[in-house]
Amino acid sequence: MSGTFDELGRKKAKLERASKRILERHQSQDNLSKEQVNQDLKQKEKLDKSADKITQFLATHQEKTGSKGKPVKSNITDPDSAKMTTSKGTIQGYNGIAINDDKHQIILQAQVWGSVGEQQTLQPAVAQLKQQLAQVSQNPQLTKQHTKFTADSGFNSEENLEFMAQSGFDTYIADNQFRKRNPLFKASETYETEQEKRRLKRRNGKPRLFTSDDFYYNETTQTCRCPAGNEMWRSGINVKSHHQQYTRFCGYLKDCKVCPLQQQCMRKPPIKTGRQVQFKNNDSRKKRSYMDKMKVKIDSPKDNNLL
Incomplete structure (x- = not known):
């Protein structure tokens, strides 16, 4: 028998009501055969035993919670186990x-x-x-x-x-989306989602171009990596544009020319310069999460101890 503590409490109440109905039927009917009486008594004993088992379990155990803090089902026979969904269905294990x-x-x-x-x-x-x-x-x-x-x-x-x-x-x-970013899997239908296929169809097959948010900018060290994991060189400090100062980075031409993500990064193949990207100075860019940092580390062709 499994359930959250709230579910087990309701099951206990249901068992007790069923046991009470058997007793009330016996009190209202005197003409029941001995066989019916014995059958009902066995059923009542079974119900009472199950209800007592739940009562004892609730009194001696603490409710387990999942990763999001919500109660999870407990099994009163094996309270250390859990209900888990597998390829063969839900199991207690x-x-x-x-x-x-x-x-x-x-x-x-x-x-x-x-x-x-x-x-x-x-x-x-x-x-x-x-x-x-x-x-x-x-x-x-x-x-x-x-x-x-x-x-x-x-x-x-x-x-x-x-x-x-x-x-x-x-x-x-790795995160569960890393294959979609890996150029080795780019031509594989296995890792192409239906949603991405619809987006490509709306854009006539043209992928979404990377924005500055897709680049990994470290404001403290003043370094930048492109989505493919390649280092970029700082081409300008306090560059003025639209009354705002920026720090600008540029990709190495040799990297951009052979980059497998080139179509997602540049509108035209590079000839004289690589991809350029700029970031606002003193910009309150959101702090990169540990998941973002791990993506950079997984996607990078080199071990740079980025975490």
């Missing part, structure tokens, strides 16, 4: 998570978690991994710095990426 050393094929940490989503398991799993490394490594801090930690896109979230950025590991967790 666990998420099995393992962290292994890819080079030596050694499992460093393994645990099962009774949670609905695997995103919630990353932080406790990494915390346990740190404990393991502290026990087996003479210099755990140095070990973390030289370790590349990878996980599939199911673990990608702002909270998890912020946690990993502070963990000391060189982390790579």
Whole structure:
């Protein structure tokens, strides 16, 4: 029997009402056969037993919540498990998570978690991994710095990426849209969404051109990367335009000429200069999230430790 605490409370009340109706029927009818009486008593005993089981469970357990703080269903027989949707339907079970050393094929940490989503398991799993490394490594801090930690896109979230950025590991967790940005998958129908197909049809097959919001500008270091991950050079400071001062960057011509994203970036093939982009000085651009930073790191052809 599963449900949130509120659902279980309603189920308990329903069971108690059904048990009460059996007792009321017996009190109002004296001509029931012995066989009917025994059958009803067995049914009443079963209902009372289920209701008592819910009562005991609600009194001895705390309600579980999901990643968004909302109550999730609990199973009174196996309260540590969770209802999970799989390719074979909804099951009552666990998420099995393992962290292994890819080079030596050694499992460093393994645990099962009774949670609905695997995103919630990353932080406790990494915390346990740190404990393991502290026990087996003479210099755990140095070990973390030289370790590349990878996980599939199911673990990608702002909270998890912020946690990993502070963990000391060189982390790579792609988002579930990274294939759409990867030139290697550009010609693949598998990763082309129906929505994007409709947009291309409306624009006669022309993709949306990148704007300054698609470029990765670091105001502190005064550096910029294009959507393809290539470095750009600063071509101007305090450039005046429309009574506003800008910092301007330009892509290297050698990069822009062979860039697989050229059609999305420039209206015409580059001849003399690469793509130019400018940003307002002292502009209150929104702070880049950890998910944005991870996109830059995943999309970049080089390891630049951008997180």
